[in-house]
Amino acid sequence: MTEYISIQDALTKGTGKVSIRGWVHRERGSAKLKFIVLRDSTQIIQCVLKRDTFPEWEEIDKLQVESSLQLTGELKKDDRATTGYELLVESYEVVGTSDKYPITKDQSKESLADKRHLYLRSRKMTSMMKIRSTVFGAIDEYFKTAGFYEYHSPIFQSVQCEGGSDLFSVDYFGKKDVFLAQTWQLYAEPAIFALEKIYTISPSFRAEKSKTSRHLTEYWHAEMEMAWCKFEDIQSHGEKLLKHIVKAVLDKHKPELEILGRDITKLEPTVKKPFVRMTYTEALKILKEKCDMDIPWGKDLRTIEEEKLTELYDVPIICTHYPKQVKAFYMTEDPEDPRTVQGCDFLAPEGHGEIIGGSQREHDIEKIKQRLIEDDEKPEEYDFYLDTRRYGSVPHGGFGLGVERVIRWICGLDTIKDAIPFPRTMERYKP
Numbered sequence: 001m002t003e004y005i006s007i008q009d010a011l012t013k014g015t016g017k018v019s020i021r022g023w024v025h026r027e028r029g030s031a032k033l034k035f036i037v038l039r040d041s042t043q044i045i046q047c048v049l050k051r052d053t054f055p056e057w058e059e060i061d062k063l064q065v066e067s068s069l070q071l072t073g074e075l076k077k078d079d080r081a082t083t084g085y086e087l088l089v090e091s092y093e094v095v096g097t098s099d100k101y102p103i104t105k106d107q108s109k110e111s112l113a114d115k116r117h118l119y120l121r122s123r124k125m126t127s128m129m130k131i132r133s134t135v136f137g138a139i140d141e142y143f144k145t146a147g148f149y150e151y152h153s154p155i156f157q158s159v160q161c162e163g164g165s166d167l168f169s170v171d172y173f174g175k176k177d178v179f180l181a182q183t184w185q186l187y188a189e190p191a192i193f194a195l196e197k198i199y200t201i202s203p204s205f206r207a208e209k210s211k212t213s214r215h216l217t218e219y220w221h222a223e224m225e226m227a228w229c230k231f232e233d234i235q236s237h238g239e240k241l242l243k244h245i246v247k248a249v250l251d252k253h254k255p256e257l258e259i260l261g262r263d264i265t266k267l268e269p270t271v272k273k274p275f276v277r278m279t280y281t282e283a284l285k286i287l288k289e290k291c292d293m294d295i296p297w298g299k300d301l302r303t304i305e306e307e308k309l310t311e312l313y314d315v316p317i318i319c320t321h322y323p324k325q326v327k328a329f330y331m332t333e334d335p336e337d338p339r340t341v342q343g344c345d346f347l348a349p350e351g352h353g354e355i356i357g358g359s360q361r362e363h364d365i366e367k368i369k370q371r372l373i374e375d376d377e378k379p380e381e382y383d384f385y386l387d388t389r390r391y392g393s394v395p396h397g398g399f400g401l402g403v404e405r406v407i408r409w410i411c412g413l414d415t416i417k418d419a420i421p422f423p424r425t426m427e428r429y430k431p
């Protein structure tokens with residue numbers, strides 16, 4: 001039986017006879033020679049087939065982009081080849097043919113989106129997906145090492161948490177009050193009384209009618225919740241988590257970041273330097289002084305303001321103490337300024353904006369009920385949640401990190417849509 005090695009292993013080996021398999025990434029031919037750049041999940045390599053060697057030349061001559069092949073041949077160093085080596089092919093097998101591959105060099109965004117299932121094979125998407133895999137692993141590793149239990153909340157939920165306007169309702173056997181999860185939070189808080197420190201990575205859904213480069217309707221949400229914590233602990237876990245993720249990607253994925261054209265010097269400060277901390281009120285002052293943007297106190301920061309603010313620093317900003325009215329009902333009032341809450345947004349540099357949202361949770365049950373009423377919600381529907389404040393309540397808090405927002409920032413992608421294999425947006429749910 002032939003033993004196949006990866007293209008990367010073949011390149012590392014550098015000489016001798018090897019068998020490799022993969023897909024035709026590029027091809028060109030003449031009367032006597034066929035050059036094939038073969039791709040597998042690890043690398044690409046130039047392969048050459050000579051007409052003299054193969055009497056069945058017609059089959060080789062017809063080989064097109066994305067045919068799958070198994071090749072055996074002799075490696076030799078060749079500085080002209082993209083990855084430094086060439087395989088002189090001695091035998092081959094066409095495993096799957098390919099005819100007129102629909103993705104060629106010049107493609108509109110729209111047609112690439114229609115052919116997303118094929119576009120995944122591009123070097124750009126492959127690199128993103130490798131980084132994505134490492135990001136998920138790094139999140140897991142960070143929380144497990146810090147003593148958090150992995151915990152799972154339901155996706156079908158009966159209450160809102162982040163505002164009712166962007167809920168997806170589901171026809172649940174004719175029942176109308178069932179929604180897809182926006183966050184695990186209201187089902188995570190009850191579990192800290194059992195496990196104390198918990199985390200998850202799970203899909204969240206937002207029916208946001210915004211066609212922006214940072215909104216998906218389905219995204220992956222890494223969330224944590226912990227008992228006995230102070231507001232500062234939430235911020236410090238968020239900072240350490242982001243440093244851990246970025247370091248893991250830099251350690252492992254310099255080649256992929258290069259394929260994506262990412263300037264990695266822009267990411268290094270995040271690993272090395274402390275994050276910038278400021279309150280919402282200080283942020284308004286900076287925006288006024290340095291960006292000539294005058295925002296009345298009490299208004300939420302918009303995308304444009306987050307962009308301008310984050311362009312001023314080379315590390316993420318932890319912005320805290322937003323006005324109560326722009327944040328969710330569960331955030332605790334700041335004892336020193338009850339107009340504000342102990343909530344924090346982490347804003348990524350280079351204009352990327354919010355990647356984490358978190359807070360210390362309100363413990364006063366009457367205040368929670370009041371805030372729910374102000375949001376036109378019925379407190380009795382939240383009775384299960386309010387039990388967390390009735391039986392042995394403790395100071396606690398948590399945050400949620402938008403995984404695709406973090407991937408977009410790390411990879412330097414124009415749009416969040418390229419941070420997930422099959423993006424779901426207001427306009428697109430196919431293929």
Ligand code: 4AD
Pocket residue numbers: 161162182183184185206208214215216217219221223224354355356357358359398399400401402403404405
């Ligand atoms: O700020 P958000 O709405 O906070 C919560 O859901 C909290 N319950 C989390 C918690 O404390 N457990 O969302 C958290 C993060 C945002 O900072 C953002 O990174 C991401 O989720 N996010 C989105 N990512 C992609 N597309 C969207 N439409 C997103 N909406 C939020």
Ligand code: MG
Pocket residue numbers: 345354356357
């Ligand atoms: Mg938020």
